[in-house]
Amino acid sequence: MKQTSIDSSGRLALPFYAAKELGxxxxxxxxxxxGHLLVIDPENKVQMAGRLGDVALVDLMSFFNMFRKTGVLSLELKGGRKEVYFKLGEIVFATSTFAEEHLCEILYDQGKLDRDALHKARQLAGSQVQIGKCLVEKKIITAKDLWLASRYQVEVSIYNLFLANEGSFYYEEREVEEDQAVRLSTSTQNLIMEGLRRIDERALFMRQIRSLETIPMPTEKEAANLSEQEQSMLEVIGRGRLNVKSVLRRSGVAELDGLRLLHQLVGKGLVRIEDAPSFAIGGDIGEMLKVFNGVLVLLxxxxxxxxxxxxxxxxxxxxAVPSPFSYVFRDVALLDDGSVDGGRILANLAGLEERDKKKLLAEALSELVYMECHAARRDLGSAASAELLQRVQEIPRRIKNILERKS
Structure with a gap:
């Protein structure tokens, strides 16, 4: 969280993003x-604000439920934002900017969209509610698929909230529109209890599995008396060296259910967990990634x-990046320093000729750098961003030299 101070004249310098919203x-x-300063817009109905850690999320939700509050709890978390909608104390809706909790990703994980349909759905304009309705109208999914996915999306967004231990929040009174409300399968109190249980259960599974990037591998032991889901997951694992995240996705199960199945297979001696291979990316591809990541970290x-x-x-x-760049960035997450995961990108480029790999990589990462340059001008101003943009201007020449090398 950015720090600021009050000068000797009583002036408070606000960060850019705060000044833009409150200006x-x-x-x-x-x-x-x-120890604190609370300044409000009298016309706004913010009733509560604070930091997670100082106040437990469980206590917040229990308070809103106990006193039958109607409004929106907004949370600024590491990596994204969430909003939780309450109506008379019950959670009826939630939104999230986390990619894995997007409605289209939920439908993909549930096997209702294939990769091509997922890419097309991502490019539809409008809110997630509008995108869902559009998918039904185009008969890509059924109305029941949308209802189940929307309900699951809200529930998984809430459950994942219990893993957050830092961030900020504020609560404001606001009426919830009827078309936003989702009929959940359980009450808010049960959501809280289930969320706490899931934290404990996931921690148990991850002690054995260690990471979503580890590699489950079949053992020589003969399988017997497996459930249908266990058998299906074992077949997915036997098809090749996939990390845990890919196994769960191809098995078509939710993360916690998938981790439970994998934990059971390991416990039965049918699967062993191997560490993800660590390797340095060399050659021209490695050099290109180093050049781009250098400026991405700086920006x-x-x-x-x-x-x-x-x-x-x-x-x-x-x-939302268009094709063919969407294939380069598929399942790619930015690292904490702003660089991109070269190993994941290299896996996405597998199967292409070396020359095509380098060309597509250069074009895709150039798009990302261009987007960040635009953000630098907007957020830092022309003068402060000038030195950064001058560094960026060196990239085309360096990348061109790499692309023109003979393999």
């Missing part, structure tokens, strides 16, 4: 002490200092 509004000093660090929501923008950009 031009009449603000009122609501409360202060030696990300400077922009994120002024705009903590920049990570959301990047995730949305990678999710």
């Amino acid at each position: 031009g509004r009449s603000l009122e000093l609501a409360s202060h002490s030696p 990300y660090r400077r922009i994120a200092e002024n705009n903590p929501r920049f990570n959301d923008e990047l995730r949305n950009f990678l999710r």
